[in-house]
Amino acid sequence: MFALAPEAHAHLTTSGLGPFYDGLTHPFVTPEDLLPLVALSVLAGLRGARFGRFVLFALPGAWLVGSAVGLVITSPALIAATRTVVTITLGALVAADVRLPLASVASLAIVFGLFSGGLSGMDLARTQSGALIVAGGACAFFVVVALLAACVVSLRSQWARIATRVAGSWIAASGLFMLGWALHKG
Amino acid sequence: MKNRFILPILAVCLAFPSAVFAHTRGAEAVGFLSGLKHPVSGLDHVLAMIAVGLWGAQLGAPAVWLLPVTFPIVMAFGGMLGLIGVKLPGIEMCIALSAFALGVAVFREARPNLWVAALTVGFFAIFHGHAHGTELPPGSDGLLYSIGFVIATGALHATGIGIGVIHRWSAGRICLRAAGAIVAAAGIVFLWQAGRPHL
Numbered sequence: 001m002f003a004l005a006p007e008a009h010a011h012l013t014t015s016g017l018g019p020f021y022d023g024l025t026h027p028f029v030t031p032e033d034l035l036p037l038v039a040l041s042v043l044a045g046l047r048g049a050r051f052g053r054f055v056l057f058a059l060p061g062a063w064l065v066g067s068a069v070g071l072v073i074t075s076p077a078l079i080a081a082t083r084t085v086v087t088i089t090l091g092a093l094v095a096a097d098v099r100l101p102l103a104s105v106a107s108l109a110i111v112f113g114l115f116s117g118g119l120s121g122m123d124l125a126r127t128q129s130g131a132l133i134v135a136g137g138a139c140a141f142f143v144v145v146a147l148l149a150a151c152v153v154s155l156r157s158q159w160a161r162i163a164t165r166v167a168g169s170w171i172a173a174s175g176l177f178m179l180g181w182a183l184h185k186g
Numbered sequence: 187m188k189n190r191f192i193l194p195i196l197a198v199c200l201a202f203p204s205a206v207f208a209h210t211r212g213a214e215a216v217g218f219l220s221g222l223k224h225p226v227s228g229l230d231h232v233l234a235m236i237a238v239g240l241w242g243a244q245l246g247a248p249a250v251w252l253l254p255v256t257f258p259i260v261m262a263f264g265g266m267l268g269l270i271g272v273k274l275p276g277i278e279m280c281i282a283l284s285a286f287a288l289g290v291a292v293f294r295e296a297r298p299n300l301w302v303a304a305l306t307v308g309f310f311a312i313f314h315g316h317a318h319g320t321e322l323p324p325g326s327d328g329l330l331y332s333i334g335f336v337i338a339t340g341a342l343h344a345t346g347i348g349i350g351v352i353h354r355w356s357a358g359r360i361c362l363r364a365a366g367a368i369v370a371a372a373g374i375v376f377l378w379q380a381g382r383p384h385l
Contacts, residue, residue: 031329095255162251169255170336173262177332180266180319184328 019129023136026120027144032083032178033116039090039171040109041145042164045152046094051102052149055109059145060138062113067134069114070121079122082115084182088175094168097161113141217327221334224318225342230281230376231314233369235339237288238307239346240362240369244295244353245303252300253307254343258336260308264315265332274316278380281317284310286373292366295359314339 014022027033037059044055070079090108093100120137124130155161225231235257242253267274274280287306290296298306318335349365352358 031333035333092259095259166251166255166340169258170333170340173258173336174329174333176259176262176266177269177319177336178329180262180269181328181332183266184269184271 019127019132020136022129023133023138024140026133026137027140031174032080032087035171035174035178036083036087036090036112036116037141037144038148039087039094039168040105040112041148042152042168043090043094043100044105044109044145045149045155046097046161046164047100047102047105049153051105052145052153054102054106055149056142056145058106059109059113060141062110063117063120063141064134064138066114066117066119067121067124067130067137068117070118071124071130073118073122076119076122079115079118081182083112083119084175084178086112086115087178088172091168091170091172091175095165095172096168097165217330218334221331221336222338224321224331224335225338229372230285231317232342233372234281234284234288234310234314235342236346236349237285237292237366237369239343239348240292240350240365241288241296241303241307241346242343243347243350244292244362245297245300249300249303250347250350252304254340254347256304257307257311257343258340260311261315261318261339262332262336264312265319266315267312268316268319274313277313277317279377280310280313282373282376282380284313284373285376286370289366289368289370289373293363293370294366295363 027037040055040059041052044051086108090112093108117134117137120134121130124133127133152164155164225235238253238257242250245253264274287310291306319332350362353362
């Protein structure tokens with residue numbers, strides 16, 4: 001697992017608009033976080049509004065907890081590797097349109113939130129405005145889940161659902177490349 | 187009246203914060219754009235990807251969406267193999283062969299079992315992915331490059347599927363078969379180019 005970890009370099013962004021906005025924009029310029037976030041939002045949306053509502057609060061909450069934990073731990077390798085595996089898994093689940101129970105979707109959301117937050121927390125340990133950045137990041141996760149899951153829940157046509165499955169396959173494919181790049185650099 | 191496009195548009199706007207893109211870590215934009223352009227830089231890739239979409243449209247549901255769902259994942263697996271240094275024999279030959287084989291399938295309106303079609307597409311996808319995975323331009327961000335060409339590949343499939351809609355008309359079916367013949371002929375040229383000894 002350690003050998004699989006992608007380079008967990010400092011990946012916090014500088015928007016020039018302040019630490020809150022740095023955190024807010026972080027997921028959108030970090031494909032390693034954006035891809036699983038999108039996949040999870042779509043997966044929750046495909047399962048319905050109830051799932052979307054759960055992930056809406058569970059994911060940012062887990063991310064906050066993970067960020068707090070990341071402030072004190074210093075082993076990014078395992079965390080980054082887990083996030084890669086989660087990305088591939090989420091993309092594949094969306095592509096297959098697997099009808100998971102709520103507990104499974106919730107577990108995936110919490111695991112991803114914890115590990116993604118953990119990595120960010122490790123980077124935050126080196127900054128002075130960690131709380132605002134974390135708040136911004138959690139807001140970004142909340143907004144993406146809210147918008148994307150709601151879009152998917154509202155889809156009615158079969159073709160729209162198929163399009164989301166295709167998007168899931170793209171995310172799984174990207175996750176496989178994340179793994180490949182991790183092994184390539186290792 | 188509800189505007190169902192507000193949410194998707196808002197989501198897209200949020201996903202592209204221009205202020206932050208002015209502060210990229212390095213060559214991310216270059217990597218993504220390079221990846222986006224890569225599948226369309228080779229005619230053999232383009233024709234094979236479009237042929238997958240055409241064939242899927244001819245086969246109808248569920249192949250019409252199953253093939254474009256399967257291809258990127260298997261292609262990425264091939265790319266991963268290329269990245270970790272696993273050598274595959276005859277990459278260029280197999281890529282050329284994919285154009286020929288898929289072109290023939292479209293020309294003949296072949297209707298094998300779904301799993302046969304998926305296996306055929308998957309087999310060629312590995313070689314296409316392997317080629318992409320080993321052709322990263324220097325100075326680019328690898329992951330964004332990969333995401334770029336996954337998206338471009340999917341777009342080519344969608345193009346093929348979009349064109350393939352014409353098969354519902356008899357004249358359209360003839361046009362599709364002609365397109366398949368052209369792709370197959372191009373595949374023969376690619377095979378010859380790949381097979382001739384390099385001086």
